[in-house]
Amino acid sequence: MIDDGYGSYDTERRILAEVQADVEIVPCRGDAARVLEAARDAHALLVRESPVTAQVIEAMRHGRAIVRYGIGVDNVDLEAARAKRIYVANVPDYGVEEVSDQALTLLMAVARHTVRRDRDVRAGAWNVSREQKMYRIAGRTLGLVGYGRIARAFERKMRGMGVARVLVHDPYFDVTLANGVECVDLDTLCAQSDYISLHSPLTEATRKLIDTRRLALMKPTTILVNTARGGLIDEAALVSALQRHVIFGAGIDVFEHEPPRADHPLFACENAVLSDHTGWYSEDSVAELQQKAALDVARVLGGERPKYWVNPWKDA
Template sequence: MTSQTIAILEPGYAAYDTEASVLAKQDVQIAPVAPETEAVPALQALDPVGILVRERTVDATVIDACPNLKVIVRYGVGVDNVDLEHARSRGIFVANVPDYGAEIEVSEHAVALYLSVQRRIPSRDAEVRRGEWGIGQSAVIPNRENGVLGLIGCGKIGLEVARKFRALGFTRVLVSDPYMPQEAARMAGVEQVQLDELCGIADVISLHAPLTSETRHILNAERIGMMKPTSIVVNVSRGGLVDETALAEALHDGRIFGAGIDVFEQEPVSRDNPLLYAPNTIVSDHAAWYSERSVVMLQRCAAREISKVLSDEQPEHWVNKW
């Protein structure tokens, strides 16, 4: 039997032994396609039956380069980089990995960004290293006693963020999530409110929603304008949820206190992105999901979805259903 190929677009892990072990009984070969390699000719040469992808775009042209393609699996939750409709039209399964356990890592990263912004840790570090000492009037830190957390989207990660913020003394958690049942909100001890109300009340707004046509720029200039001058924005979800220019302008004008940003509309982030130069803003490189534990779990779960399809089963987390 001829070996089948699984292509990995934009490989970024140290090794693919985990995927190979999961797929060992199915006679496949794993072929990474380097980020600097043009996807279409590489895939035409490989003729893969499966694609594993991180952030690289899998559009109709990429999909049509693979005549025998059966399944595309996204390493992670968001699938906005995959043309779901075109894959559906060709009968190609698209799956994601929503349950690889990274809610611990992502929620921890959200809290770390918040604390770094709230306590001005990077600027204090830089000033001490420059030989400066003492907190001046320009380094005012707002009081967060009995603080209010606002969650835009509230799945497993949002609930874990809420739990950790409560441990920091936040006494209310507001949620804007049209897909969260009332009973689930009640059991979790969170308050469901309209998004505009959340923006006007919350001390910290943390985003945990998928990126869709409805959620793109859900935090826009108008809603940023509703926020308190002491508010902090934290985004560990998808960059496109936030109007980056509007957020940067609000930070420069002092209309909000700070921001902690792990994700950007364009990644890797462009050097001219205004958030890189906004005051009291902490940035990281889409790393909230990462730990040694979460990488292994993510690779294993993604490979299992490939394995199911090659065994003539539906993927467990099938996102473009027909």
């Protein structure tokens, strides 16, 4: 393991002992040299945030698997691993309820000015509702950028809030399977949605997907929520849009660079509610994540393919 951070690793040790594998925890925390050294003799890597570059993968003498504790695999060089026939896997079906809860929480906090109202009431203010405009959620249009498990869970919760229309932009979604949603291009989604929630993976094609031009397409009452990857948004463009009230507000759980610097300009935006990439977290989801990641390592070391294989090759 080239990252630490969990309270216990008993689950991994128990599961991997069944395939006679030892568990070594090396807290690299993004240090490239430590990652390289830790990976050199490893048969498998379990990784959180540290980058697993082509150089690291090339140095792996016995490498058979790289498993990410999480959904996104943008910190692993998939092509380099494929070239060496090293399986890369993630855990795409953990924390679905938690992340969709976080998206809903952020949206509601922005829509109802929860953070600002809490601060003002504690300071002695009262009945300031007319100073902070709010709008009814029922009857509005929800836009989902990416339509995987988390987006669908979020849609279910927002349907319960009374949204009347759901727009989806996802180039990998089979539109023939659409049931109660409208598949549209991203510009249409930006222009017509009252609430926009991002659920796409971060790739070169999706980096800064939400930029100045697309923010300008949005309504002045639009709320933008990001619980996916910070790089999906051009942060400078978002700050400008919030400052100029091009959109109503934003709920942000993820940043392009984490943790953000102390003087990050989003901190000064009153119409933004921010959290610390904690959408994935609950005690339940941590236990689920550790178990599923360890099981995929065990599958590979036991001679099987990983359940959540993300870099397949043709002759496998």
